[in-house]
């Protein structure tokens with residue numbers, strides 16, 4: 001295990017922004033992970049775990065901490081006799097390679113989550129979701145190393161407190177947990193989830209689809225909407241979809257003079273697509289210098305190259321300000337910003 005110094009996070013994040021970090025280490029085993037934590041404790045510096053760097057942004061100034069690059073590998077398959085299967089996967093495995101493998105085995109469960117960048121260990125952190133499915137639906141348990149005690153623990157799915165783009169790992173109670181393995185439940189019984197608009201438009205009235213066809217459809221839909229990470233930097237949807245009161249929807253419909261697409265949740269609150277709001281306010285396709293909103297998907301904030309985290313974050317604030325002025329909604333970032341843990345929310 002080699003601890004590197006002054007490593008640029010541009011090369012380790014899909015936004016391709018951010019300055020250097022004081023220390024950086026890739027860990028490939030639990031003993032190495034423990035060693036890395038002891039290093040940070042001895043130096044009295046904070047640590048951050050990074051997988052694929054596809055949901056994280058580092059500020060431009062050097063961050064005085066240790067980045068632990070998650071490289072734990074391994075997948076264990078266990079087939080049941082009632083058409084069910086369990087798979088336990090190490091945190092550093094690439095998420096989409098895992099999805100591809102389960103789909104090729106005919107397992108239903110995560111096909112709608114095809115093509116999401118990043119690692120398996122990061123998937124529970126923000127309870128990744130797409131096309132009507134959230135990963136929490138198939139997670140049985142999550143193994144974590146508690147950085148305070150250096151002990152491994154198993155957390156049940158309910159102990160992970162999954163919510164919309166949320167889990168215990170994003171909160172104070174879970175801040176010492178480093179995810180080392182995740183266990184998933186699958187079924188070989190067809191369970192297509194095609195209620196999401198893009199999917200029912202793709203398949204029409206068909207319901208007899210195979211799991212491979214669903215993955216192919218998602219791949220095509222995403223290919224048309226998302227930029228190539230080889231050409232443009234992005235961390236995916238930058239903001240969470242806001243959850244507001246029914247009353248606000250009524251008022252917003254008056255202010256914006258149009259019906260608002262929304263989805264009513266069990267508790268009576270309402271989720272609005274943030275991308276729709278940005279599009280309505282004219283942000284879609286808008287570029288300012290080296291940053292902007294993607295032309296085919298307003299919620300994707302992008303970096304065209306040669307920009308800085310400061311320029312990007314100024315743009316973020318500008319977008320938030322315009323949304324607040326027109327709707328009173330304060331957009332919350334989905335992406336973790338390291339080095340500026342207290343973000344402004346004007």
Ligand SMILES: Cc1cc2nc3c(=O)[nH]c(=O)nc-3n(C[C@H](O)[C@H](O)[C@H](O)COP(=O)(O)OP(=O)(O)OC[C@H]3O[C@@H](n4cnc5c(N)ncnc54)[C@H](O)[C@@H]3O)c2cc1C
Nearest residue numbers: 050051052053054055118119121122128129130179235236
């Ligand atoms: C083009 C694009 C499309 C995307 N589409 C979607 C989408 O459809 N749905 C969706 O939900 N997300 C989407 N994302 C966001 C992102 O891909 C997911 O959040 C993904 O799970 C992040 O994985 P990562 O390994 O890159 O995590 P990182 O960016 O490395 O880390 C993200 C967060 O998780 C923490 N973390 C990472 N690994 C661990 C670990 N082992 N233990 C504890 N904490 C850890 C980090 O500290 C950080 O807080 C998209 C991103 C991009 C760039």
